[in-house]
Amino acid sequence: MVVRLNAMGVTTVFSHTLAEGSGFTPEQVRKDFSEYKIRGHRRGGYSTEKLLSDMESLFKRDRMSNVILVGMGNLGQALARYQQLQQRGINIVATFDIDPYKQKSRTEYQVYSMDRLQEIVERFSVLVAIVAVPDISAQDVCSQLIDMGIRGIVNFSPVMLKVPEFVVVNNVSLSDEIESVIWFVRSLKKGPTLYL
Amino acid sequence: MVVRLNAMGVTTVFSHTLAEGSGFTPEQVRKDFSEYKIRGHRRGGYSTEKLLSDMESLFKRDRMSNVILVGMGNLGQALARYQQLQQRGINIVATFDIDPYKQKSRTEYQVYSMDRLQEIVERFSVLVAIVAVPDISAQDVCSQLIDMGIRGIVNFSPVMLKVPEFVVVNNVSLSDEIESVIWFVRSLKKGPTLYL
């Protein structure tokens, strides 16, 4: 958003502008900026240029993050072709699948077989992996990854991965996201957060 | 999870079992069940069979929910082929795209052009739509959908949709999910929740 504004030639933004565009309240925006020592001007708002550089260093978007993608089924392939990741500084250095036929896929990426994992993780010192494999193999793949040095996992499979506490896991469930909207629409009030 | 346990012949579960498998604490599980009047037995835990039927009626998974999918790019196609949705009672009744060539896609779904929207939303009384179109067309598509009676939107585009208050929107950003893991791994402490 700030990128767009800056590109449009806007030099300053106000907390309420950012809030409207991002779904937060102006107070939340200011509190969060404040906590990370990002300062604005009393009356002139925030400078888009300064904001951009502050946020780049804060999120460390200045250098690209190398990640690997394991599992080249439907979702894996979609992620591999997903433009936005590059723009956000997320660089998929390699993709993997047990099935060598997935190599035929229409992705520009080469799909490696699992036995090349070690080599590539080491070569690019990759710390984060995206797991988009079927549930049955998720835990197995996950354990392998951790052994090879992976310390962060974005898990698209619907199983709770068992990991040591020094590994961070983010579980993303597309079904849950859709189901929660269905729930809201049907009941028009807040439902339980629990999906088993 | 409960489905699997029940299929395996397990007749009772404890709150701590469910907690471990789902990433919540036992207290959270019990509180949530309690709020929705799902009762267990003071020593025998919860009956999987009863749980299953209670949850089905609670989430209204007993009948299928009809949704439509707009935008058959990479992500759209992946979602259209995503098995898990069916299992969760989410039924994609039709898919749409402005580009008629997307009809050639390897999906079993027919891809309709946008002018069939009205007809199909009405015919199947669809209330929820999944939006996986490029950012530039997101707001436009969204407004059309609402005019046609859609009341819930799962938004995969990176723009904040402007909607009337009777419409519920769930914004899902795959980049954010990945970036947050990168953040955690790099800093090993909690970062800001704000991504602009």
Next chain:
DNA sequence: GATTTAATGTGAAACAATTCACAAAATATG
């Protein structure tokens, strides 16, 4: 059948997040 054990169910306490309210600063206006 008395006692121990293992679980639920739920108030109360602790903690976290959000909103409110307003002083301080900087610009704009007359």
Next chain:
DNA sequence: CATATTTTGTGAATTGTTTCACATTAAATC
């Protein structure tokens, strides 16, 4: 240059969520 206006920055109040602690129940054991 005095006054009004706009916006930040942040304590204080509110609201929401998670954890704790324990009474209650039912089964298991002795």
